[in-house]
Amino acid sequence: MTATEVPLPDLEASELRLLIGGERVDAAAGERLEVLNPATGEVLVEVPAAGAADVDAAVAAAREALPVWLSMAPARRAELLWDLGTRLAELSEEFASLEALDNGKTRGEALMVDLPLSSEIFRYYAGWATKIEGSTIPTASGLAQHVYTRREPVGVVGAIIPWNFPLLMCAYKAGPSLAAGNTIVIKPAEQTPLSALRLADVVQEVGFPPGVVNVVTGDGPSAGAPLAAHPGVDKITFTGETGTGQKILEASKANLKRVSLELGGKSPNIVFADADLDAAVEGTYGAVYFNQGQCCIAGARVYVHEDVHDVFVEKLLAKLTAIRLGSGLSADTDMGPLVSSEQAARVTGYIDSALAEGATEIAGGGRARLEDELSGGYFVRPALLTDVTPEMRVMREEIFGPVGMVSRFSDEEAVIAAANDTQFGLAAGLWTADVKRAHRVAAELHAGTVWINTYGFFDVAVPYGGFQMSGYGKELGREALDPYLQTKSVWTDLS
Ligand code: NAI
Ligand code: MG
Numbered sequence: 001m002t003a004t005e006v007p008l009p010d011l012e013a014s015e016l017r018l019l020i021g022g023e024r025v026d027a028a029a030g031e032r033l034e035v036l037n038p039a040t041g042e043v044l045v046e047v048p049a050a051g052a053a054d055v056d057a058a059v060a061a062a063r064e065a066l067p068v069w070l071s072m073a074p075a076r077r078a079e080l081l082w083d084l085g086t087r088l089a090e091l092s093e094e095f096a097s098l099e100a101l102d103n104g105k106t107r108g109e110a111l112m113v114d115l116p117l118s119s120e121i122f123r124y125y126a127g128w129a130t131k132i133e134g135s136t137i138p139t140a141s142g143l144a145q146h147v148y149t150r151r152e153p154v155g156v157v158g159a160i161i162p163w164n165f166p167l168l169m170c171a172y173k174a175g176p177s178l179a180a181g182n183t184i185v186i187k188p189a190e191q192t193p194l195s196a197l198r199l200a201d202v203v204q205e206v207g208f209p210p211g212v213v214n215v216v217t218g219d220g221p222s223a224g225a226p227l228a229a230h231p232g233v234d235k236i237t238f239t240g241e242t243g244t245g246q247k248i249l250e251a252s253k254a255n256l257k258r259v260s261l262e263l264g265g266k267s268p269n270i271v272f273a274d275a276d277l278d279a280a281v282e283g284t285y286g287a288v289y290f291n292q293g294q295c296c297i298a299g300a301r302v303y304v305h306e307d308v309h310d311v312f313v314e315k316l317l318a319k320l321t322a323i324r325l326g327s328g329l330s331a332d333t334d335m336g337p338l339v340s341s342e343q344a345a346r347v348t349g350y351i352d353s354a355l356a357e358g359a360t361e362i363a364g365g366g367r368a369r370l371e372d373e374l375s376g377g378y379f380v381r382p383a384l385l386t387d388v389t390p391e392m393r394v395m396r397e398e399i400f401g402p403v404g405m406v407s408r409f410s411d412e413e414a415v416i417a418a419a420n421d422t423q424f425g426l427a428a429g430l431w432t433a434d435v436k437r438a439h440r441v442a443a444e445l446h447a448g449t450v451w452i453n454t455y456g457f458f459d460v461a462v463p464y465g466g467f468q469m470s471g472y473g474k475e476l477g478r479e480a481l482d483p484y485l486q487t488k489s490v491w492t493d494l495s
Contacts (some may be wrong), residue, residue: 008329009097011045011194018048018217019200021061022210028053033190033217038104038337039327041376047193050218052226055185058214059232062156062183065211070153070181072209078129081178083206085122088115088167091202095167095195100328102194103166104336104378105291107328117458118171121476124460125175128481132180137489144495150488153181154258155234157484158227160248161196162240163189163339164294164400170196172475173237174213180484185214185233187224189240191339193217220244231255235484238262239296242398242469260473260483262296262465264398265426267447268419269299269455270409273307275431279453281315284404287429287455289323289382292338293347293402296470297427299455301395302406303415309408313362313386316404320363320382327377337377338401344378347401351383354394354405360387364403390421398424412441420446425467429455448474 017024031049036042048054069077088095095118096110105114134149159173170186177184188196200215216223224244228236228251235258238248245261252259269287271280287299304312328336338344355361364383382402388395394405409415419428428447432438442450448466451457458464463477473483 009094009101014194014198014201016045016047016194016197018050018054018058019197019203019213019215020054020058021064021214022204024200027051027218028057031222033193033219035102035194036191036340037101037377038339039329039377041341041378044101045194047197047217050187050216050223052222054216054218055223055226055230058185058216059156059158059227059230061211062185062214063232065183065209066153066155068209069183069212074130074132077178077181078126080206080208081122081126081129081175084202084208085119085126087202087206088119088122088199092116092119095198097329098195098198099166099192100336102192103163103328103339105328106333106336108331109291110328113458114165114168117460118168120460121171121175125179128176128478129179132481132485134487144493146492146494148490150490151180151485152488154484154486155182156232157182157184158230158233158236159184159186160224160227160236160238160240161186161188163191164291164296166192167195167199169239170199172239176475176480177237177484178212180481182235182484183212183214185216185227187216187218187227190217190219225251228252229254233257235259237473237483240264245471258483260475261471262473262475263424263469263471264296264400265298265424265447265466265470266301266396266398266422267297267299267424267427267429268301268303268422268445269429270415270419270431270441271302271304271308271312272430272432272434272437273305274433275308276433276453277308277312277315280431281312281319283429283431283453283455284316285319288404289320289335289402290456292335292380293382294339294343294400295456296398297449297456298400299427299429300399300404301419302404303409303418304406306408306410309406313384313406316406317363317384320384323382325379325381335382335402337379339378341378343401344380347380347399347403350394350397350399350401351385351403354385354388354392357392358387358389359385359392359394359405361385390418396422412437416441416444420444423469426470427451
């Protein structure tokens with residue numbers, strides 16, 4: 001441990017077992033899952049690897065808890081959600097270390113984004129628990145009928161979580177689910193189960209009734225797939241790869257589950273000639289390289305106006321060459337490792353494919369070979385590619401790593417067409433001093449979120465989610481409650 005490295009979180013302090021119906025249990029079949037430290041490649045700890053029997057038990061517990069949860073006063077449900085958010089805020093330092101250890105992200109980034117937003121989400125949706133309202137509807141035909149609507153929970157929610165924001169994605173799914181009156185089974189990603197298991201401790205500590213929140217750790221085929229196919233699950237909420245989302249949709253057919261999908265993207269980030277260039281460079285750095293580029297919103301297709309292209313690239317390059325790779329737990333680290341050896345191989349594979357197709361790598365160089373004890377980690381140097389063309393794989397497929405692609409443009413209409421030349425539609429960014437241009441272009445971009453003169457901001461009150469193949473079902477804000485509710489119309493004869 002270097003001087004600036006913080007102490008490792010005490011893994012013994014957490015139960016690190018499944019949470020099913022208020023009990024901490026091992027997987028029924030006794031299977032275990034190794035949790036690796038991505039900065040070293042070493043095994044940190046083992047956790048239960050749930051299978052179909054454990055998923056059955058968790059779904060049964062969630063079903064049993066539904067009437068308990070629903071009969072509880074909304075104000076009491078609100079209080080529990082609020083307490084959960086408050087406790088997470090109190091435990092921020094510990095959770096940030098846990099995320100750094102398990103995912104590889106830097107503690108600084110976890111403390112800036114993952115932790116505050118997670119606790120805010122629970123507190124924001126605590127407010128909504130007492131505001132789930134229907135309406136009174138005068139019939140259009142003028143019938144002598146009194147009609148009102150009730151907004152009822154869908155029932156048992158299965159939440160399948162990715163590894164890039166392990167705790168935060170639990171909050172995205174659990175906050176609105178629970179506020180709407182549902183119970184939930186959370187299945188964290190197999191690469192990063194630790195913060196969800198620690199969250200399970202906190203759920204128990206603040207006093208949620210047994211079975212309202214269940215956590216089953218395990219991999220996609222053994223734990224995710226049975227949850228997605230389970231006849232006792234009413235809704236699946238998922239964030240991850242498009243292909244996995246399609247499998248989940250397929251599995252939902254049997255009982256026509258409700259499904260929300262957040263499937264990543266290939267987001268454009270456009271820098272016009274009149275932009276504040278330093279701000280654009282800073283913002284683009286975050287857009288492409290935050291969280292080692294393992295962000296669904298990564299704005300990695302960077303289009304820069306020809307008048308400022310060379311200066312922009314020079315400034316971005318200067319930033320990249322100063323990046324210090326290292327353990328996410330060290331205060332000296334700007335960028336941690338990727339989450340897994342598979343992800344590092346996948347990302348360097350994308351860089352290789354671009355080079356084979358004629359791109360030029362002006363920064364980067366594949367897997368970083370560090371000279372110290374971190375050499376077993378999954379480090380990839382931040383890469384910047386130029387001479388890219390629209391048909392290259394790196395311009396069409398989600399890379400999910402620290403790789404930016406810079407293209408030159410001269411014309412507004414053409415750059416909008418290039419930006420929209422994608423099957424995805426999660427996010428987009430644009431940089432300009434011209435307010436008319438800013439809103440004209442924002443309206444033209446096919447994306448669920450557009451950032452003007454900034455990139456990557458999130459707020460618990462602002463809806464977020466994709467267009468096209470980035471999925472459907474908004475998260476955050478008031479709109480995020482809708483996918484977890486169903487409307488019942490109640491008629492009373494007044495004639
Ligand atoms: P993935 O989509 O396979 O994994 C996400 C979650 O789905 C994990 O909890 C996993 O266990 C579960 N899962 C996997 N197969 C399943 C199945 N058949 N049924 C139910 N659940 C299943 O993503 P993976 O393989 O970890 O990463 C591959 C790529 O996916 C990344 O390189 C990235 O491009 C994309 N991805 C996008 C994310 C986003 O935020 N949009 C997050 C994670 C990955
Ligand atoms: Mg997968």
